[in-house]
Amino acid sequence: MAAEYILEMKDITKRYGENTVLSNVSLKIRPGEIHALLGENGAGKSTLMNVLFGMPVIHATGGFSGEVLIDGEKTVIASPHDAMLKGIGMVHQEFMLLPGFTITENIKLNREITKPNIMSRIFGSQMESLDMKAMAEDARRALDSVGMGISEYTMVAGLPVGYMQFVEIAREIDKQGVKLLVFDEPTAVLTESEAAQLLKVMKEIAAKGIAIIFITHRLDEVISAADTITILRDGQFVASCPTAETNAVRLAEMMIGRSGGDGEFSLVTAEPREFAADTPIALKVSHLAVDMPGEVVKDVSFNVRQGEIFGIGGLAGQGKIGVPNGIMGVYEASGDVEFLGQKVKLNDARAALSDGMAMVSEDRRGVGLLLDESIEDNIVFNAMQINGDYTKKFLGATQKDTKAIRAHAEEMIRELDIRCVSSLQHTGTLSGGNQQKVCIARALTMHPKLLFVSEPTRGIDIGAKKLVLETLVKLNRELGMTVVMVSSELMELRSICDNIAIVSEGKVVDVLPVNSSDADFGLAMSGIKPERGGEAHEQA
Incomplete structure (x- = not known):
């Protein structure tokens, strides 16, 4: 008789030295079941999967206690193979x-199909030729x-x-x-x-x-699938x-171990505000075009008032991410941008x-961070390079002020709750959420008057998301910092922003107050400006 569970992991405990990273964790998976595994970064999901796959890091650090059963039978998994x-x-x-390989070659890697030839008949099967036709047929299926x-070639x-993600899936299905x-x-x-x-x-x-086993931070996908x-x-x-x-609210509460004041978890951390017509303009963007691959900006105009949290939203690939990258000189841009009344020099x-x-x-890993450098060096990097901060003169030479750097880094670690061993830990070893906090710390070290944050909660767990959003609100409310937040998560934009520009096909379709109807946002994201009385956000 077939076992009820394809996989059982019973009372798995894993320690790294004195640190217990898994404590009596159990997991049961039925055949044909989609089983979501949820938890904040650092909750133990990756370690549990390392145990399941027999990863070397588990065996090299004393192994684990507990049992793994496949089809009801206790087993030992020695390696990923x-x-x-x-x-x-x-x-x-x-x-x-x-x-450098084709899709077929990637799908069949280490499981190639071969066929006999003259040489193999003489010298043995190791001389057989690759059966590219058979491999391509498998890849096509x-x-x-x-x-x-897409073509398998x-x-x-x-x-x-x-x-590439779908090729990865196809490779596993082919096994x-x-x-x-x-x-x-x-x-x-x-x-x-x-x-x-x-x-x-x-x-x-x-x-x-x-x-x-479905590991994700997106609770709507969990509920759906x-x-x-x-x-x-x-x-x-x-x-x-x-x-x-269950539901998304209850899942969020269980993941982070706390709930909102009214008993429900919520990301909402700021009430939207209306700004007087004479409030000074902090950022004026006129006819901005940005040549960013996959996020081309064609003709974007909007104003951001001083002290505002301004959101930029829209579907993926429509140009919203290109806006801050163009203004900040990461990608080639044209148009006119004024900051605090002064013209901004683009492409610099x-x-x-x-x-x-x-x-x-x-892109915190590709652009935002020096992954092989320490947390403290990452935090002060721009301030040292641009402003000459955290340096000192010694015998006529400019040197790093290590003491000042460490003191500032430790302060930022405390304020942003960056989970790390010390400020000397390499940034590349941090979880995604903590890497994002280091990015924010680096930006804040520049003491900016305006802060762009692009997809600040992408790929981080719900607890880290809440802290990041609360940090942005705190910077805005307590320090008066103007914030422009670009995000694919409309709910998060609506939770802290005052107004939101929706970008579609490289242009601003509309600028909406956050309390606009779901229908208005839906239309704008589809490239349609809804009919309504008055303008939501004056564009001077």
Whole structure:
């Protein structure tokens, strides 16, 4: 008789030295089930998956206690290859593809199909030729199963990130004997339409009897796709329940271990304000165009008043991310931008920083951080380079003021609750949420009068999201800092902004107060300016 559970992990405990990162955690997955695994960064999800896949980091640090059962039988998973042989696969958040190979070659990597030839008949099977036709046929079937019409002979190099994610999935589906797939933040890099397609594919995979562990921070996707949910917090099991018996608010409460003052968790942290007509304009953008691949800005105009939290929203790829990148000189831009009444020199990042503007980039790993450098060096980097801060003269030479740097970094670590061992820890070893906080600390160290934050909560857990948003409100309310927030999360924009510009096809469709109707926002995001009396936000 078949076992009820394809996978059982019982009372898993893992320690690194004196630090217990998992304490008696259990997980049960049924065949054909989509099982969401939720928790803040640092909750223990990654460590639990490292145990499941037999990762070297687990075995090299004393192993773990507890049991792993597959199809009801106790098993030992010695390595990731052993996990694959036992029918367990993973779709990684960080792509594991070889760019110089075709899609077919990536899908069949280490599982190539060969055929005999003259040499193999003489010298043995190791001399057989690759059966490219058979491999391409397998790849085509796998691609069709995930709804990808792209040619199986296409090179991976240059593919959009969304396509690469689906190639990763196709590779796992192609493996024989797959019983369980782990999807680790699979929609983090996808557009909304791609994410919807991926959830559809996940359900089709599950319908074939393959179980899925779905790790994500997006609670709406969990409610939409998962059958069952398990929540971890601080390395401990919190709850496991059918999705039908809970909701996003309750899940958020369980994940972070606290709720709002009225008993419900909420990201709302600021009341929107109306600004008098004579409030000075902090930022005036006129006919801005930005040549940013995938986020081209064609003709954007808007005003941001001093002391305002101004939002820029819109669907993925419509140009919203290009706006701050163009103004801050990251990508080539044209048009007119005035900051505090002075014309901004475009295409000059140093000038933008010197003018009193700072930016937290949406690409914290690629642009925002020096991953191999310490937290403290990351925090003060721009201030040292642009303003000459945190330096001192010694024998006529300019040197880093290490004492001042460390004191400031430790203050920022405390204020932003950056979870780390010390200010000397390499930034690349931090969780996504803590890396984002380091980006914010670096921007704040410039003492800007205006702060751009681009996708500040992307890829971080709900507790970190709340802290990031509260930090922005605090900077605005207590220090009077003008904030421009670009985000794909309309709910988050509406939670702290005063007004929101919606960008579609590289242009501002409308600027709406946050209390506008869902219908107005929906129309604007579709490129349609709703009919209504009066203008929401005067564009001088």
